[in-house]
Amino acid sequence: xxxxxxxxxxxxxxxxxxxxxxxxxxxxxxxxxxxxxxxxxxxxxxxxxxxxxxxxxxxxxxxxxxxxxxxxxxxxxxxxxxxxxxxxxxxxxxxxxxxxxxxxxxxxxxxxxxxxxxxxxxxxxxxxxxxxxxxxxxxxxxxxxxxxxxxxxxxxxxxxxxxxxxxxxxxxxxxxxxxxxxxxxxxxxxxxxxxxxxxxxxxxxxxxxxxxxxxxxx
Numbered sequence: 548x549x550x551x552x553x554x555x556x557x558x559x560x561x562x563x564x565x566x567x568x569x570x571x572x573x574x575x576x577x578x579x580x581x582x583x584x585x586x587x588x589x590x591x592x593x594x595x596x597x598x599x600x601x602x603x604x605x606x607x608x609x610x611x612x613x614x615x616x617x618x619x620x621x622x623x624x625x626x627x628x629x630x631x632x633x634x635x636x637x638x639x640x641x642x643x644x645x646x647x648x649x650x651x652x653x654x655x656x657x658x659x660x661x662x663x664x665x666x667x668x669x670x671x672x673x674x675x676x677x678x679x680x681x682x683x684x685x686x687x688x689x690x691x692x693x694x695x696x697x698x699x700x701x702x703x704x705x706x707x708x709x710x711x712x713x714x715x716x717x718x719x720x721x722x723x724x725x726x727x728x729x730x731x732x733x734x735x736x737x738x739x740x741x742x743x744x745x746x747x748x749x750x751x752x753x754x755x756x757x758x759x760x761x762x763x764x765x
Contacts (some may be wrong), residue, residue: 548722551600551730553707555579555589559733560596572673573674573710573730575630575654576606587623593745594624600672602652604630605640613640621649628672630654633661638668645669652708674730678711679715688720695724715739 549570552563555578563569572593579586590603594635601624605616605707611638617629628650631637641651645668652672653665665673675694691709698707706727712718715738721729731739 548726548740549599549701549728550736551602552729552736553578553712553732554712555582555593556733557582557589557592557596560593562735563733568736569597569599571728571730572597573602573630573652573708575602575604587620590620590623590627594626598626600628600650600652601626601628602628602630602654602672604654606631608632608634608636610636610639610643613637614643617644617649617651618647628652630674631670633657633665638664641665641668641670645671654710659690659697662707663697666698666701666705670727671706672708673705674708674710676711677709677717678713680711681713687717691721691726692724695726697727698741 550568551571551573552560552569553573554560555574557679560572575735579589582589585686592597594601603620605613607613613631620629621627630652632638633653633656641653644651650671652674653670654674656662656665656673656675662673662675675691677691680687680690694707709721709726709729712729712731712735715735718729718731718739
């Protein structure tokens with residue numbers, strides 16, 4: 548499974564990129580606004596760090612607005628992917644952009660029906676927001692399983708990006724079902740490295756080593 552990092556923060560992206568575990572980046576207007584930089588320039592800098600897919604979201608609501616904005620965003624770098632909201636106008640925009648060779652990522656997806664529509668429209672990526680489903684008391688894992696069944700049953704080209712990840716368990720569940728990608732916040736990625744037994748083991752090894760060195764000196 549591919550790991551994308553869900554952030555527009557350059558330091559966070561660089562840190563995970565240096566570890567060699569990041570395959571792409573997802574951003575949105577909220578994440579970009581947190582950085583306080585001009586969005587286009589920030590996206591250019593992100594593309595200089597990561598050569599995998601970088602999702603940049605349109606803010607227009609009408610098909611014509613989305614397509615016009617997407618064409619400009621696509622000029623930033625060859626690896627830019629355009630995030631399009633799951634609306635009627637958005638799906639129309641997906642059809643147009645994909646026919647022009649511009650990859651799209653249908654975002655704000657919350658149901659199996661929406662996944663099916665986005666896949667039939669030819670989206671390169673589809674992003675179900677499982678964390679927000681969990682927040683609403685819905686079974687986000689069951690939704691993912693059924694979604695993957697749909698994608699596999701008809702051999703759609705669309706890759707599933709498991710989004711709105713709240714915890715490391717979400718990542719494991721996504722991996723178990725064969726999801727193509729999980730886009731993971733920096734804080735969740737950090738937690739995935741850690742286990743108390745690892746720290747305890749290292750501490751014990753070091754103490755034993757120091758004890759041996761002390762004995763050898765005698």
